[in-house]
Amino acid sequence: MHTVFLLGTGAFWTAAYALLIRTGLRERTFGMPVVAFATNISWEFMFAFVRPPSGVMHVVNIVWFCFDLAVGYTLVRFGRSEFPYLPARLFLPALAVLLAFAYPGMNYASEQFDAGGGTITAFGSNLAMSGMFLAMLAARRGTRGQSPGIALTKLLGTACASLSMLTDPDPVPRHDSALMYYLYVGCFLLDLAYAGALFAVRRTERAAPVTTRA
Numbered sequence: 001m002h003t004v005f006l007l008g009t010g011a012f013w014t015a016a017y018a019l020l021i022r023t024g025l026r027e028r029t030f031g032m033p034v035v036a037f038a039t040n041i042s043w044e045f046m047f048a049f050v051r052p053p054s055g056v057m058h059v060v061n062i063v064w065f066c067f068d069l070a071v072g073y074t075l076v077r078f079g080r081s082e083f084p085y086l087p088a089r090l091f092l093p094a095l096a097v098l099l100a101f102a103y104p105g106m107n108y109a110s111e112q113f114d115a116g117g118g119t120i121t122a123f124g125s126n127l128a129m130s131g132m133f134l135a136m137l138a139a140r141r142g143t144r145g146q147s148p149g150i151a152l153t154k155l156l157g158t159a160c161a162s163l164s165m166l167t168d169p170d171p172v173p174r175h176d177s178a179l180m181y182y183l184y185v186g187c188f189l190l191d192l193a194y195a196g197a198l199f200a201v202r203r204t205e206r207a208a209p210v211t212t213r214a
């Protein structure tokens with residue numbers, strides 16, 4: 001089962017990336033919250049090139065890093081319009097500063113809490129990301145740049161990742177600590193809340209033109 005859940009993690013998260021990129025290009029915006037993007041691409045870079053794991057996950061991390069670059073393109077290309085209160089000339093410098101802070105923070109957290117590994121930082125940043133998706137939905141007051149497909153593939157990808165940790169036959173390192181259970185459950189509940197909220201907002205958006213005509 002461990003291998004099945006690993007494959008599910010790769011398949012669902014790859015689909016989530018593809019949908020984020022497609023939706024962002026189609027709707028001329030970005031679909032991943034900015035801080036979540038900064039921590040995510042920092043993690044992918046670290047565990048694709050600096051401290052890569054052995055086996056197929058090394059390849060997967062490289063592929064995901066390439067997807068992150070494409071998500072980053074939508075952020076750079078369309079991001080200014082999402083921050084009308086920020087002078088346009090400051091958008092790219094602010095993004096560069098955010099990225100410069102994100103990488104060492106991710107590195108220090110990995111060394112401090114996971115002996116240089118990527119498990120705790122992956123799930124910790126994923127928990128924060130799940131909350132940020134909810135916040136972005138509220139801030140935009142609509143589903144611009146988002147879709148049910150993104151919400152579902154993100155939920156299923158992270159759920160498979162959690163289950164792959166719990167079914168890992170290697171007893172070292174252990175992935176069943178109280179902290180890890182907190183992260184597994186927290187990610188799932190926030191992803192579920194985001195999916196539910198997104199579907200509810202989408203239904204409201206689709207019903208609005210009918211209400212207007214009436």
